[in-house]
Amino acid sequence: MRLGEVERLRGELSEFVADVFASLPRWDQRRWGGCYLRGLMLDGRRKSIQPMAERLPDGNMQALQQFVNQSPWDPLLVRRRIAERLCEAIRPEVWVVDDVSFPKCGTASVGVTRQYCGALGKRANCQVAVSVHAATDTASCPLEWELFLPEEWAADRVRRQRAGVPDGVEHLSKGRLALGLLDRLAGQGLTVPVIVADAGYGRSVSFRLELECRGWSYVMAVDPKEVARPAAAEPYQPAYGGLGPPTLPRYRESAQPLTSFVTPNTAFEQVVWRQGSKGRMTSRFAVIEVRPSGKEACRTAQEQAGGRNRWNGVLPLRTLLVEQPEDADELGYWMTNLPAIVTAAQAFLTLRRLDPKAHTPA
Template sequence: MMTARQVTRIRGQLQSFVEEFAEDLGRSERRHWCGKYLEGLLREGERKSIEPLAARVEGDEQALQQFVNQSPWDHRAVLHRLRQQMRASALAGGVLVLDDTSLAKQGRHSVGVARQYCGALGKIANCQSIVTWHWMDKAGLHWPLAAELYLPAEWTEDTLRMSRAGVPPAEQRFREKWRIALDLLEEMKPQLPAYQAIVFDAGYGVVQPLLAELEERAEPYVAQVPGNIAAWPDAAVAIHKPTRRGRPRQHALVEDPAMHPLTMVGWRDKLLQEPDRWAQVRLPRADGAGVRAVAVRVQASQRGSRWRQPGAARWLLIEQLSDQTFKYHLSNLPSDTPTAELVRLAHQRWAIEQGYQQLKEELGLDHFEGRSWRGLHHHLTLCFLAFCFLTKLRSSKKTTLAA
């Protein structure tokens, strides 16, 4: 967060930054209040909801309310231009981080609020859940790319409730988080630099249709998965055996009847019997910490199939952390990918936690009431603008934020 003195020093740069979005924001008063709102998000202060924010920047509270909650500017167009601008700072070979963040809410009137898992609280609670994409590259540069509110079924089954919250007709349908994520990816992909992989945690890794869809689209990924996900040995071969009588078999069978799929935990126990296959790998962190890791080629286990025959070829990466816990990852990266590279990519998503912390604790991402669809997505977009402005400011050799 910045002091009043620091904000005064960079106010010209901030307004120039806002003017880059003039075509998307439209009228001059919108650009004025956008600058004021961003200034309020950047300024130090415990609460970043509109009333204290307006007092902090000596702005008109009603005008700021109208700009965020009712003004018709298109948040998707603003994010589209933001990605175009940030691309110039990105190094090719980064990763896309898929995640979601939760905004805890006390009442039930904010759009999309329901009792669901709230990562911010670590339990089931009333919250909004936002599907997000972030960029992360080898230089440590990262920023948010896109975000969209997830509407639970209890919302999409209540048309009147959605209409009262201003949910657009096109969005008044139930979509799982992973389908929202794929729609956002399709929308933003033409703007993105070349990336090495998509990375995500077990909340998405457990969704087998997501992995299958990414493979269908030839999207490289490194997915953390829970320990109960299964995989076949790489050597498993499925064949169609003819039947002597009756109907022909509809499903293939594994040629070797002694070969079975193992859960991730089963693979861990098996590989722990082969200590020479494990290696100590340094993590991409300044403190030089590392993990003990092993990577083996496996085949997907098709849980939806009667015979669970082998599926797509994947890497299975197992990490043993310093506290003796284990993490499991599946990846469709090429068969010659080194273990150290798989580990590096898997850990790229951890830097995003710092981004969430800054967005929430410093920029007030979760301070907004968020009753309407438009207001919530406007606020999300403005927080992303503030984050990216700070990123550009800190990377500039011409600017110092020293008091």
């Protein structure tokens, strides 16, 4: 936005700042919080303190630097109020768990390392944040995010001290970070809708199981090599041989990769979800019931049954969604704990909200 456009909105921005920065204890903090917000809204490629202060008529580099880096205020309280306002405004139909990358030239910024950078589509020097976005067919906005700290940073005490990383901050997997963000949002009293994510999170069976333990629904891309059994498969109890502990229930059929569940007879349903600039946007979906059978799925089933010897051997049913795009040779595989009565059209519209290009923290 141009300076004049931002200035015309100053009254509305003042009301917004008074609301979201109400937790800040001092008036000068709230003042510079509003100034920083206007700086972010102004046109300009660089959004660091110095160039923003130079663009603003009331900009003060030292004051803005202190507000961002040294002033003692809790950002979590501000982000909590923003999340509440955003959910009230757009009424999200899904929450999207995703990575957001920030390309960097140097190595001094916290968490910078050579890793996959989604913004560039390749491995590069960057920071990565784990984020949760509220999304509908027409809107997407960030609710929570946290910077990922690679292992090499966690073990380098000198590097941590130079960058100002607190002693209590440790390396956590992206899945654990995502669960922490989701728990934080749910703890604020926000209603948790269906959670969607790409295979970076969905291939982790333990991550999906953690969501189930919390009573949340999900639709997630999975690795086609993940193994499962057909919905009709039933365990049997082998005869006891008289020696050692009792035998446990088992399946006669071996677990198979998800790709084996798609055959020439698989029924795909054509779905059209909207008119795009180059014509109708379509794809084809199949809905298949399976029983995920990896080690983690079996171990969790045993734990939920009260122990290994109390488990009846039955693995829970889950719904496998298979996408056959018209313009791609490979199939897409998605797992959900929603019932199979969810139609292919509904499932597809849910997945279309998982658009990585739409999810970038402000």
